[in-house]
Amino acid sequence: MNKKNPLKARNFPSAQDEASTVRLPSRYAGPNSSFGMAYADTEFLLREELRPVRMQLELMKPELIQQDQGVESTIVIFGSARFKSREEAEAMLSKARAEGDAGALAQAERMLSNAHYYEEARRFAQLVTNEADALGEPVIVTTGGGPGIMEAGNRGAHEAGGRSMGMSIHLPFEEDPNPYITPELCFQFHYFAIRKMHFLMRAVALVSFPGGFGTMDELFEVLTLAQTRKIRRRPIVLFGRKFWNRVINFEALADEGVISPADLSLFHYVETAEEAWEIIKRTYREDDPALTARQVREA
Known part of the structure; x- marks a missing residue:
């Protein structure tokens, strides 16, 4: 049996080990006690003064997990959370017609019109999931995790087996993340x-479908960073x-004259x-001219 050399074993117990085995003395187990490990004290971590620590944790958690999961490159999909699949839009339309609600009928017709997005x-x-090897590297789809266009992106990848x-x-009216995300890669911010x-x-390309304030915010941040060369140039694609x-x-x-004519080449329709x-x-x-015809398959 190949046993680990005790001299090479961990010198100190892990934080997880100590947090799971610590026992609070009865005298100091009450809600007003300060006894306990700082990193396991949620009330302490949520103090206003610890915002920089929370921001650092929110930066580090997804980064470390993506490293663990071998995520190197992504294609990001932005777009409205309100758009429906064709089946959902058709169901909305049928219901509105049956109820005779003119307002609901107009909304349902608009949803059906936009279902193609x-x-x-x-x-x-x-396509991305099935043909990612065309780029010569592993690439996965990334979305904002919600419904609508985000759900469609995660759903397409899931249906392709990727x-x-x-x-x-996190929003006050937040719904659960859509059910098509790989659980190990489902994050909340x-x-x-x-x-x-x-x-x-990790984005090698960004694809934006029609959307509202949130989509505009994400798109214009990308365009601003690309325009000012704070990020390297990458494909920015606008659907519709x-x-x-x-x-x-x-x-x-x-x-x-508030942007350069050359800035119009930052994106493609x-x-x-x-x-x-x-x-x-x-x-x-x-x-990358070295990519071969075999590696880059025509659509």
């Missing part, structure tokens, strides 16, 4: 800033030119999953 996000994630990551943010930093730390042209006049920004995937593969070909 959910389906394209789902198909895009399937792993995917979800980075949820308190700080928006740390969450957005993690979106970018009609939507983006309607809600943001990028050309007007250039015309007014697409309408289908195949277009988005081809842009990402093409960027890899341009950045």
Whole structure:
């Protein structure tokens, strides 16, 4: 039997060992007692003065777990949490028609019209998961972990038999993370800033579907960092030119001189999953000419 040399054993007990075996003396086991390990004292860790420590922990936990799980590169999908799958949208429409509610009917019709974004996000994630070797490295899909477009991204990867990551943010009206995320890669954040930093730390491409304030916040942070060269250039893909042209006049920004005309090349418009995937593969070909035709399969 190959026994570990006692002289090479751990010199000190682990924090986990001590936290699990410590016994509070009865005199100091009450709620007002300060006895106990600081790192195991939730009340202490939640003090206002320890915000920097909590921010550091929120940065480190996902980083260390991703290292443990061998996550090296990601493709991040942004988009509305409110969009529905085609089946859900059709069910909403049938219910609204049956109830004769004009407001609900208009909303359901809009949801059905936008359901193609959910389906394209789902198909895009399937493509990435099935053909990740086309980039010459392991790549997994990452989303914000919620419903809508985020669910579609995780769902597509799951249906393709691959792993995917979800980075949820705690909100007062928060729902559970969508059920398609790989459990080992399902994270929850308190700080928006740390969450957005993690979106970018391993991202080789970012794909944004239509969305509201949250999607705009994430997209414009990426565009700002790319414009100012605080991050390296990477493909930024916008699904649905009609939507983006309607809600943001990028050309007007250039015309007014508040951005450079060259900044309009920071992103690409697409309408289908195949277009988005081809842009990402093409960027890899341009950045790494050594990739062979076998490694880079055409869409």
